[in-house]
Amino acid sequence: MNKVIATIVCLFIVTACSPHAMIAPANQDIKVPTTNAAKNVILIIGDGMDDHQITIARNYLVGARGRMTLDTLPHRSIAQVLTVADTSAGEVVYVPDSANTATSMATGKVINRGRIGTTAGSDEDIASIVELAAKAGIRTGLVSTASVTDATPASFYAHISLRACENPSTMQNAILYGFLPVDCSPDLKANGGRGSIAEQLIDSQLDVALGGGMKHFQFNAEGGSQPLLDRAEQADFAVITSIDQLHTADMDKRWLGLFSPSTMPVRLRGENGRIAESPKPGADGAVIKPAPMSCEPEPKFAGVPDLRLLTDKALARLNHNNQRGFFLMIESASIDKQSHQRKPCGSIGEVEQLNEALDSALEFAEKNPQTLIIVTADHGQAAQLIPEVSIFDAYNVPINSPGKLARIRTSENALLVVNYATNDFMQAEHTGVTVPVLTNQQGVGRVPSMILQPELFNIMTDYLRL
Amino acid sequence: MNKVIATIVCLFIVTACSPHAMIAPANQDIKVPTTNAAKNVILIIGDGMDDHQITIARNYLVGARGRMTLDTLPHRSIAQVLTVADTSAGEVVYVPDSANTATSMATGKVINRGRIGTTAGSDEDIASIVELAAKAGIRTGLVSTASVTDATPASFYAHISLRACENPSTMQNAILYGFLPVDCSPDLKANGGRGSIAEQLIDSQLDVALGGGMKHFQFNAEGGSQPLLDRAEQADFAVITSIDQLHTADMDKRWLGLFSPSTMPVRLRGENGRIAESPKPGADGAVIKPAPMSCEPEPKFAGVPDLRLLTDKALARLNHNNQRGFFLMIESASIDKQSHQRKPCGSIGEVEQLNEALDSALEFAEKNPQTLIIVTADHGQAAQLIPEVSIFDAYNVPINSPGKLARIRTSENALLVVNYATNDFMQAEHTGVTVPVLTNQQGVGRVPSMILQPELFNIMTDYLRL
Numbered sequence: 032m033n034k035v036i037a038t039i040v041c042l043f044i045v046t047a048c049s050p051h052a053m054i055a056p057a058n059q060d061i062k063v064p065t066t067n068a069a070k071n072v073i074l075i076i077g078d079g080m081d082d083h084q085i086t087i088a089r090n091y092l093v094g095a096r097g098r099m100t101l102d103t104l105p106h107r108s109i110a111q112v113l114t115v116a117d118t119s120a121g122e123v124v125y126v127p128d129s130a131n132t133a134t135s136m137a138t139g140k141v142i143n144r145g146r147i148g149t150t151a152g153s154d155e156d157i158a159s160i161v162e163l164a165a166k167a168g169i170r171t172g173l174v175s176t177a178s179v180t181d182a183t184p185a186s187f188y189a190h191i192s193l194r195a196c197e198n199p200s201t202m203q204n205a206i207l208y209g210f211l212p213v214d215c216s217p218d219l220k221a222n223g224g225r226g227s228i229a230e231q232l233i234d235s236q237l238d239v240a241l242g243g244g245m246k247h248f249q250f251n252a253e254g255g256s257q258p259l260l261d262r263a264e265q266a267d268f269a270v271i272t273s274i275d276q277l278h279t280a281d282m283d284k285r286w287l288g289l290f291s292p293s294t295m296p297v298r299l300r301g302e303n304g305r306i307a308e309s310p311k312p313g314a315d316g317a318v319i320k321p322a323p324m325s326c327e328p329e330p331k332f333a334g335v336p337d338l339r340l341l342t343d344k345a346l347a348r349l350n351h352n353n354q355r356g357f358f359l360m361i362e363s364a365s366i367d368k369q370s371h372q373r374k375p376c377g378s379i380g381e382v383e384q385l386n387e388a389l390d391s392a393l394e395f396a397e398k399n400p401q402t403l404i405i406v407t408a409d410h411g412q413a414a415q416l417i418p419e420v421s422i423f424d425a426y427n428v429p430i431n432s433p434g435k436l437a438r439i440r441t442s443e444n445a446l447l448v449v450n451y452a453t454n455d456f457m458q459a460e461h462t463g464v465t466v467p468v469l470t471n472q473q474g475v476g477r478v479p480s481m482i483l484q485p486e487l488f489n490i491m492t493d494y495l496r497l
Numbered sequence: 498m499n500k501v502i503a504t505i506v507c508l509f510i511v512t513a514c515s516p517h518a519m520i521a522p523a524n525q526d527i528k529v530p531t532t533n534a535a536k537n538v539i540l541i542i543g544d545g546m547d548d549h550q551i552t553i554a555r556n557y558l559v560g561a562r563g564r565m566t567l568d569t570l571p572h573r574s575i576a577q578v579l580t581v582a583d584t585s586a587g588e589v590v591y592v593p594d595s596a597n598t599a600t601s602m603a604t605g606k607v608i609n610r611g612r613i614g615t616t617a618g619s620d621e622d623i624a625s626i627v628e629l630a631a632k633a634g635i636r637t638g639l640v641s642t643a644s645v646t647d648a649t650p651a652s653f654y655a656h657i658s659l660r661a662c663e664n665p666s667t668m669q670n671a672i673l674y675g676f677l678p679v680d681c682s683p684d685l686k687a688n689g690g691r692g693s694i695a696e697q698l699i700d701s702q703l704d705v706a707l708g709g710g711m712k713h714f715q716f717n718a719e720g721g722s723q724p725l726l727d728r729a730e731q732a733d734f735a736v737i738t739s740i741d742q743l744h745t746a747d748m749d750k751r752w753l754g755l756f757s758p759s760t761m762p763v764r765l766r767g768e769n770g771r772i773a774e775s776p777k778p779g780a781d782g783a784v785i786k787p788a789p790m791s792c793e794p795e796p797k798f799a800g801v802p803d804l805r806l807l808t809d810k811a812l813a814r815l816n817h818n819n820q821r822g823f824f825l826m827i828e829s830a831s832i833d834k835q836s837h838q839r840k841p842c843g844s845i846g847e848v849e850q851l852n853e854a855l856d857s858a859l860e861f862a863e864k865n866p867q868t869l870i871i872v873t874a875d876h877g878q879a880a881q882l883i884p885e886v887s888i889f890d891a892y893n894v895p896i897n898s899p900g901k902l903a904r905i906r907t908s909e910n911a912l913l914v915v916n917y918a919t920n921d922f923m924q925a926e927h928t929g930v931t932v933p934v935l936t937n938q939q940g941v942g943r944v945p946s947m948i949l950q951p952e953l954f955n956i957m958t959d960y961l962r963l
Contacts, residue, residue: 126914144888
């Protein structure tokens with residue numbers, strides 16, 4: 032974004048979060064609530080976690096008659112996702128991406144796909160719940176299994192026209208993945224903008240940012256020779272890169288935890304790394320389906336902090352000597368990313384990680400009752416649970432899926448067939464389905480049974496009295 | 498079903514529903530509730546109406562920011578669908594059909610696909626809510642846009658091993674659709690069974706059955722020369738076949754309304770009857786998508802009673818001089834049937850019909866507050882809302898759907914792209930996703946935020962004190 036909002040300055044929040052500023056400084060920008068009761072909001076986002084993803088995970092993890100923690104939350108709603116084209120007219124678009132949906136939740140505004148925290152067509156910054164909370168002296172944190180600069184977390188603190196501009200190297204005449212041109216030059220600091228997403232994270236008011244994305248902080252800051260990691264330390268961040276460091280990190284510093292170069296490894300994978308595959312033609316018009324497979328631990332996951340641990344630690348840090356409450360967003364990012372790659376075991380493991388993060392949040396809320404927990408998804412994803420035996424089996428003709436499918440053995444001795452058939456590209460598409468919204472008891476009376484996704488922003492800011 | 502349950506006899510209910518028996522007769526089988534307050538249950542089933550179907554319909558009918566009546570219901574849950582194999586071991590199956598899911602709701606038991614109101618593996622009759630209600634002197638009715646003998650309504654009154662045995666001609670060595678062998682001979686009355694589904698409807702305790710399916714009642718009853726329609730009249734049914742007759746039907750008779758030979762015509766169709774189509778290859782690897790289309794009124798729908806009218810009339814008949822309450826199931830059947838045929842406009846119109854039936858139910862409940870309204874679906878369906886412009890559009894390569902798709906123009910000047918890609922057969926598959934459950938205020942505290950589908954039976958029978 033090429034217009035600086037002067038009222039939000041990095042210096043303020045660094046001061047507010049320094050060891051000697053447990054109580055918010057007497058700054059005239061800070062809204063003092065009328066009661067002293069600290070309130071907390073924990074927003075847990077399963078990226079791409081629509082009801083199909085949850086059903087597939089439930090059947091695999093606990094069986095068709097089982098219940099995950101998220102199934103036991105007392106209150107349920109759905110959110111209609113909203114997207115517009117990148118024009119001033121704001122034409123309706125029915126299928127979103129994570130950038131525009133996370134911006135809906137973070138700011139209450141509807142924007143176009145690919146954009147972060149700025150208006151469609153006019154590229155104006157939109158204040159986020161993180162900024163409003165910090166302004167009110169309320170702490171803020173983000174946890175993600177993606178890079179902390181990826182679209183979902185970025186939407187809570189950054190303002191930029193393209194989600195791809197995650198670090199200084201991507202800002203001008205960049206080519207991503209060998210062929211994808213990316214340019215955010217109007218957002219360069221030199222041009223009056225806020226710089227790349229990684230730079231905006233360092234300049235943000237965040238108290239905690241834990242996830243992947245180390246590679247984005249190894250570039251030099253725009254126009255300088257200083258790596259962003261050094262800049263982060265100057266901005267009072269403790270840079271944390273291992274589980275050990277996470278256990279011993281300074282509770283009076285801001286935390287920047289970077290546990291992998293980009294997206295963090297996932298928990299599960301298909302047997303021997305198998306993913307969904309195309310059925311093959313057999314003799315006499317028959318169809319040879321992919322062989323059944325099991326899910327197995329993903330070896331790369333070993334040694335990586337899981338989402339439960341990151342959540343436990345983020346909650347402890349945010350709640351430490353805190354009289355004013357906090358906002359924490361937790362994202363299980365690779366439900367979506369694994370579904371794009373047609374890896375159902377991967378998505379299942381990441382729903383399980385989300386469910387464990389929810390366990391952590393619920394344990395926290397047990398001790399801190401003024402805590403609103405919301406579990407939701409940003410958008411739908413491609414995976415569909417289709418029959419192992421066609422419902423038209425009695426017709427006795429070969430019946431095939433035109434997509435790619437995986438037949439997963441479950442512990443109840445059945446086959447769970449996951450189909451990806453939204454496109455023939457190397458990555459599956461999102462869908463435009465409504466997404467689930469679940470809350471703890473604090474959400475009852477606050478979240479109607481159906482909402483528009485941007486209304487989550489109002490529900491959360493009202494709860495925090497922002 | 499080849500075992501007669503002697504306690505449920507047709508004669509009883511014919512007596513109970515005769516003009517001179519408004520108050521339940523003093524039969525020792527009747528449970529008298531401890532209070533006199535009549536309670537009603539209205540169960541509205543959208544066949545195949547998962548969240549994708551609702552989202553697609555919402556976007557088309559009221560726009561992405563709009564609300565249908567069903568979006569305004571105050572309480573939301575989801576139901577996990579359950580299915581087993583047709584064996585005594587009851588192996589888990591993850592994708593259901595309407596026969597087993599409607600049986601879940603009607604009886605509380607989990608059975609196999611294709612079966613109606615009987616146990617998997619052992620073929621025992623299972624008492625349904627209609628039977629239990631009638632036994633308690635509570636009236637019962639079914640409304641469907643399918644044949645009244647189709648799987649969903651049949652599950653509420655019939656007991657038979659195969660859903661296809663809708664009339665006497667299908668009971669023994671039958672061939673359906675020119676090639677599908679069907680045999681229900683153990684269910685022949687001559688073999689100690691209950692006969693075909695149409696015969697079981699006549700023998701049932703139902704006060705009201707409105708829908709399609711006239712052709713099934715034009716066959717002679719098993720082993721006789723009397724058409725089933727005559728038998729129905731002997732069993733005190735007024736046979737109703739037109740809107741005019743519906744307006745003037747005898748309020749003191751049972752009602753059998755048959756408004757079409759089989760499934761009733763639907764409200765909407767694609768422009769000139771178009772359905773979802775395969776994209777075609779263009780020059781240089783490009784993809785030519787199906788041309789955009791509008792939805793238009795289905796000409797065959799003219800003169801057919803719509804679901805709202807059928808609901809209004811069923812409610813009036815069931816509530817007429819009624820001191821004891823009623824159970825009414827209303828099915829919008831062709832959300833599913835049109836999706837099988839990859840006709841998104843058809844499904845949209847049938848969601849609209851369901852929504853109007855809900856309007857009728859809510860107006861009734863306004864005047865009769867002791868009325869529990871539940872809106873749900875039986876199972877998921879194939880349709881997915883996918884992007885008009887791929888989220889990978891920036892890669893600048895042709896991206897195609899491997900399924901069949903329709904690009905529908907909406908009133909907000911956008912394209913709604915519906916994809917069907919669960920198989921390559923002439924009909925699309927069901928899916929195993931959880932289904933929405935919505936209730937009016939009477940459901941608050943009675944329906945947890947997530948249930949197993951058979952628990953709906955307990956919720957409804959508890960409400961009716963059965």
